[in-house]
Amino acid sequence: MTPPTLQTNKAKSSTAPGKKPGRGRHPETVVLFYVANQLFAIAADSVHEIRSTDSLAGAANEIENPELPKVRHTIDRSGRTYYVVNAGQHFNLPVTRPALVLILRQFRAAVLVDRIDRMAEIPGVYPLPLAFVGEERRWYRGLAYLDDSVIPVVEPTGFLTPQEFQLLDRAHKRAHEREAASAVQA
């Protein structure tokens, strides 16, 4: 198996993932990644591990779930099942061939991305302007301004809603039951 490309430290941060940034912005370390040539940032401390898709090819299981096409695989890590979300489909971006998987720290979700740009410290996260009223309010914690670019800072909990987790858990359970039944028959 290919070694992990990067394993992030369990850095302590004053912003818990999922918490809306307050008025006072403060610096934080982010991982910058690309999906379909669009740059995103995610708080480094919300990423447990970054691996190549090749290294996980044998460990991934398909999941049948036509209602949620952005999730087509699960991976088992440390006794937990992670649902693999295709970030391109999640953000309605053109189809690409993702090469990396971000395994999130506090959620049973992993995210397929094209490539990592770098880790960087951002001076703070700007709140998303109120004019944005669509799904992006769930997708992003806010916006970062780095190297003359506005970069959306993704909200890790936004990749899968609790309802979507329930849906996937049911699909995963059904798949397990089918596997067990076919093993008994064999």
Added chain:
Amino acid sequence: MSSIAHIAENATENSFVLLKIGHRRVALPAILVAELAPPVRLHTFPHTTPMLAGAIVRRGRVIPVIDTEPVLGGKSPFSHRFYLIARRRIGQTTELGAITVNGECELASGEMQPPAMDRPAFVAGTLAVGDESLDVLNLDAFSVANSQEARL
């Protein structure tokens, strides 16, 4: 650029900034105008809100850019796009928003007349300037609800 800021500072409720969006001349209450910004970079990122083109950064703020094209029509070439930044009411609060203009702005005074019944929500009224009757824009109404409305 500074002249617009000066205009806004001295604006009364009968002052209007006349501007050109695409090929159309419209008016905006001068009291709402914050700045005419140069053609800075438009930053885009995935979102699902209709009628928003992206955001610009101006004076340390991230300002959403309203895409007026679906309703006002006309597309200014990128090289000629300036941003008129104005205050918008969103829910209980106000926020700055920008619209792309071709950079030609002038100040006019007059009394806004109520819009005709059939005018879309983003027309707050009409303003007579010389022989012309210009629509006065209501930027608050450039939102999801109006994205399907008929063109002006």
